Amino acid sequence: MVPAISALGKQMKPKRSHPYLISSLLPVGLLLLCASCATPATAPTPPPQIQPAPVAVPVPPTLRLDPRVRPTRYSANLTVDPAASQFVGTIDIELTLPESTSLIWLNAGDLTVKEATLKAGERTLSARAVPGGEEFLGLATDAPMGPGPALLHIRYQGKILIKENIGLFRQKAGEDFYAFTDFEPTDARRVFPCFDEPSFKVPWQLTLHVPKGQTAFSNTPVEAESATPDGQHTFRFKPTPPLSSYLVAFAVGPFERVDAGSVGPTQVGIIVPRGRSAEARYAAESTPKILGLLNDYFGIPYPYEKLDLISVPLLGGAMENAGLVTFRETLILAAKNEETLSFQRNFAATCAHELAHQWFGDLVTMNFWNDIWLNESFASWMDEKIIDQWKPQWAQRTEAIAGRSGTMAADSLVSARRIRQPIESKDDISNAFDGITYGKGEAVLDMFESWLTPEVFRKGVQAYLKEHAFGNATADDFLRAQSAASGKDVKTPFATFLDQAGLPVVSATLRCDPGQAPVLILAQRRYLPVGSKGSAEQTWQVPVCVRHAGQPKDMKGGECTLLAGATAELRLSAKTCPAWVLPNAGEAGYYRVSYQGDLLARLLKNGAPALTPAERVGVLQDLRAQVRAGELPAAQALALAAPFARDKNRHLFGAAMSVVLGMHDIVTDEMRPGYARLVRSLFGARAKELGWRERKGESEDANLLRPQVLSAVAEYGEDRALLAEAGKLARAWLKDRGRTGTKETLDDDLVGPVLRAAARGGDRALFEAYHQAAKDTKSRRERTRLLGAMGVFHDPAILKDALPILLSGEFDMRDMQGLIYQSFDERENREQTWAFLKQNFDGLAERLPKDGAAHLPRPVGGAFCDEPHRADAETFFTGRSTRFTGGPRILAQSLERIALCTAFAEAQRKSLASYLKKP
Numbered sequence: 001m002v003p004a005i006s007a008l009g010k011q012m013k014p015k016r017s018h019p020y021l022i023s024s025l026l027p028v029g030l031l032l033l034c035a036s037c038a039t040p041a042t043a044p045t046p047p048p049q050i051q052p053a054p055v056a057v058p059v060p061p062t063l064r065l066d067p068r069v070r071p072t073r074y075s076a077n078l079t080v081d082p083a084a085s086q087f088v089g090t091i092d093i094e095l096t097l098p099e100s101t102s103l104i105w106l107n108a109g110d111l112t113v114k115e116a117t118l119k120a121g122e123r124t125l126s127a128r129a130v131p132g133g134e135e136f137l138g139l140a141t142d143a144p145m146g147p148g149p150a151l152l153h154i155r156y157q158g159k160i161l162i163k164e165n166i167g168l169f170r171q172k173a174g175e176d177f178y179a180f181t182d183f184e185p186t187d188a189r190r191v192f193p194c195f196d197e198p199s200f201k202v203p204w205q206l207t208l209h210v211p212k213g214q215t216a217f218s219n220t221p222v223e224a225e226s227a228t229p230d231g232q233h234t235f236r237f238k239p240t241p242p243l244s245s246y247l248v249a250f251a252v253g254p255f256e257r258v259d260a261g262s263v264g265p266t267q268v269g270i271i272v273p274r275g276r277s278a279e280a281r282y283a284a285e286s287t288p289k290i291l292g293l294l295n296d297y298f299g300i301p302y303p304y305e306k307l308d309l310i311s312v313p314l315l316g317g318a319m320e321n322a323g324l325v326t327f328r329e330t331l332i333l334a335a336k337n338e339e340t341l342s343f344q345r346n347f348a349a350t351c352a353h354e355l356a357h358q359w360f361g362d363l364v365t366m367n368f369w370n371d372i373w374l375n376e377s378f379a380s381w382m383d384e385k386i387i388d389q390w391k392p393q394w395a396q397r398t399e400a401i402a403g404r405s406g407t408m409a410a411d412s413l414v415s416a417r418r419i420r421q422p423i424e425s426k427d428d429i430s431n432a433f434d435g436i437t438y439g440k441g442e443a444v445l446d447m448f449e450s451w452l453t454p455e456v457f458r459k460g461v462q463a464y465l466k467e468h469a470f471g472n473a474t475a476d477d478f479l480r481a482q483s484a485a486s487g488k489d490v491k492t493p494f495a496t497f498l499d500q501a502g503l504p505v506v507s508a509t510l511r512c513d514p515g516q517a518p519v520l521i522l523a524q525r526r527y528l529p530v531g532s533k534g535s536a537e538q539t540w541q542v543p544v545c546v547r548h549a550g551q552p553k554d555m556k557g558g559e560c561t562l563l564a565g566a567t568a569e570l571r572l573s574a575k576t577c578p579a580w581v582l583p584n585a586g587e588a589g590y591y592r593v594s595y596q597g598d599l600l601a602r603l604l605k606n607g608a609p610a611l612t613p614a615e616r617v618g619v620l621q622d623l624r625a626q627v628r629a630g631e632l633p634a635a636q637a638l639a640l641a642a643p644f645a646r647d648k649n650r651h652l653f654g655a656a657m658s659v660v661l662g663m664h665d666i667v668t669d670e671m672r673p674g675y676a677r678l679v680r681s682l683f684g685a686r687a688k689e690l691g692w693r694e695r696k697g698e699s700e701d702a703n704l705l706r707p708q709v710l711s712a713v714a715e716y717g718e719d720r721a722l723l724a725e726a727g728k729l730a731r732a733w734l735k736d737r738g739r740t741g742t743k744e745t746l747d748d749d750l751v752g753p754v755l756r757a758a759a760r761g762g763d764r765a766l767f768e769a770y771h772q773a774a775k776d777t778k779s780r781r782e783r784t785r786l787l788g789a790m791g792v793f794h795d796p797a798i799l800k801d802a803l804p805i806l807l808s809g810e811f812d813m814r815d816m817q818g819l820i821y822q823s824f825d826e827r828e829n830r831e832q833t834w835a836f837l838k839q840n841f842d843g844l845a846e847r848l849p850k851d852g853a854a855h856l857p858r859p860v861g862g863a864f865c866d867e868p869h870r871a872d873a874e875t876f877f878t879g880r881s882t883r884f885t886g887g888p889r890i891l892a893q894s895l896e897r898i899a900l901c902t903a904f905a906e907a908q909r910k911s912l913a914s915y916l917k918k919p
Helices: 005-009 277-298 341-356 373-390 396-411 426-431 435-452 454-467 475-486 491-498 599-610 613-628 634-646 650-661 672-690 700-715 720-736 748-760 764-776 780-789 796-802 813-825 827-839 841-847 857-863 867-877 887-916
Strands: 070-079 086-097 101-107 112-120 123-126 128-132 136-145 148-159 167-173 176-182 204-211 215-218 222-227 232-237 250-253 256-263 266-272 306-312 324-328 364-366 471-473 504-511 519-526 542-548 559-563 567-571 592-595
Touching (some): 086 101, 112 128, 112 136, 123 136, 136 148, 176 306, 215 232, 250 324, 256 277, 266 277, 277 306, 277 341, 277 373, 277 454, 341 373, 341 700, 364 373, 373 396, 373 435, 396 435, 396 613, 396 650, 426 887, 435 475, 435 491, 435 542, 454 475, 475 491, 504 599, 519 542, 519 559, 542 567, 599 613, 599 634, 613 634, 634 672, 650 700, 672 887, 700 720, 720 748, 720 764, 748 764, 748 780, 764 780, 764 796, 796 813, 796 827, 813 857, 827 857, 857 867, 857 887
Parallel strands (some): 266 306, 306 324, 364 471, 504 592
Antiparallel strands (some): 070 086, 112 148, 128 136, 176 250, 204 232, 215 250, 222 232, 256 266, 519 567, 542 559
16 A cells, blocks of 8 residues: 555644644654556656655743643762863653653753653653753654653763852862852753753752762762772762752862751751861851751741751852852851951851741742742841841841841832842843842831731741742742731732832821821822932832830830821821821831921931930931932031931941941042041041050940941041051051961951052052962952952052953952952042953953853942943943843943932032031
């Protein structure tokens, strides 16, 4: 039987019920020809010409994978040598196919597939790799497989990166190489062909083959360990509970592990490079205490089998991998002379943040990156809460309020993100890890906790975690839990902060009519700095709580209302017109306050003794915000802030400095002597009282304030005596460094400020001494300080030699980015540094880690304050920095900052100049 030609030649149309699944890739045909079909009496008839069917070219996904093809378990087997540039491995992925298919898409980045098979039922077929660009890999079989359970086996090869700290990378500590992983948000695909999205959350089992004499760590304890005849060592780890791919982690090298004891059944350890165990003292002492407090708050025991914290020489910060938390070396390790108060506080806060993630993020994971705030906002909010409970004397609450001003400034940009930003590209994923997600999210959580009460809010947190344990969740899931716990509609007001950018400014006017209770008239609009192109016609549902002089003494917190519209009135409990009113009780609200009439002056005069330090810091921040909005003249703000320069409280003194130093960008050369005189007159006495050297028996606050105030008076106050003393101390430190220890000449927290202050008037000999010390030192902490200070020298000839070091290859670029930032910070160096950046952008981009060039507009945006530079930056960076992931929004925000600074200068320079002329 000869099949019909038409049937054989017909293209078989693939069945495509979903864009990510292709049931058949190519037509299948068979042509049978018969020699007797032609008779001898006639010429042979040529066979019909069959046009080959067009080949269907599979189109890879653009951002997300098919959610219906789901992995159920991974087993990975890797051979990793930290001294090598490549690794090899196999991975078995158990998965479920929703329908018959011959093509499966998954994530893979820069991996080479050597062999792949797909098994479904009794059949096993080879699978060939289908290119999918930089992020995706297709695996195609010659016949459809499924539906139902299947097993994908892949043998492959990948890279161990040296310039990056993403995927699998290697770094040197001492004389040894170590290998580490860092996968958040989308870099697990550089090590495993996998389904690299948070919603694919399943168990993983890792087996690592490493060189003899080295050890390996991962998310779980070792299940089996053995040596192989070829000298390798094999570590098979226990299966993990369900984990999203970005939370999987491992490390290989000649590590030491410091036993930090246990919290209940959880063994805690600090993993360090060879010979560095003594430097983990503080981490080993404090980590179990922090973990215990988190256990208590969540009401759920730590959810993983063990907890190790591991030091990585160069990392952006820290990463919450389940059971194996990574920390940048300088955050977790400190020699005896380096274990300062600021080191202890920084480590404790970072540790509390990352360990809070073990519940918020690891136990319960957001479904996709638009809800990354469910991880980061909560961890930031929890670290403040836990540290305040553990070390109340650290005043962490006040510290958080002091830091909130930067978040609000970022949120006032028209180019600011929402907390829950739709994710439409990798740019959006990259941009999601910013101050809005961390800082604004934390502040909004703080506001709603205060409104619902801490007890009720905690009940909602615990219910949410228990319901979604070892699974995924969304913002709506969390808000439903809070609504159920409180009996209130939490979702509606919370969403007004979650789903729109910007922050409200609440104006407050006090009305006191004879014979009637006083009324606080409230109105809201979007807070916008002067010169902003945004619209103020925006509202939120704002929980507003008010404290005032007439409030009953037994009343906790304040008198509250939900400001749901543009205006509202709050009738106060006072019997007479109160002497003062604070429209943001406890500074719990995420909003600016615009004081109408004489409310601000009355509050500062009459209310200060009754306000907490956090509340007074918040008031000064609102004052500064009113100046930025053009609602309060600079001269009036300086007069109101000046008395706080005499306050003994470190945070209040710092808040007063922020008002004064916040005007530095608009100071012209003509105004500079007067501005320096103002800084010295307000803060010089405290600087001289503290001095550059630590004093025996002084308070912790004095120790922590010293670097802040000495730097300000030396730099902005141009105090010659302080600068000269800094020069002597810097030279003594250089001579003493590495012999008797820096503590003999200088407290470690002051090394950076002293090196920078000395550089401002430093000569060629001092510059060369910094350069040589940076090459000689084995301390990463010292190296970064020295390299940063090398960008501060004001001599153009010295700067001309300093900037090319960025391109020289002498130092790892991750150690020396401070050089270019510090150079832009110096008024005298900006033009020369900007010219260098423009001339060498491509070279810098090549030396920076992947997509690092996207951030190069940041120092430019923080340096200039005029329209010509804004236009120049826009022209130059467009098409350059914007081609890197995250670049478009970073450039937009940098340009907006320059434009706003320009408008601020136009609005406030005249007022500032008049104030500086006062004797």
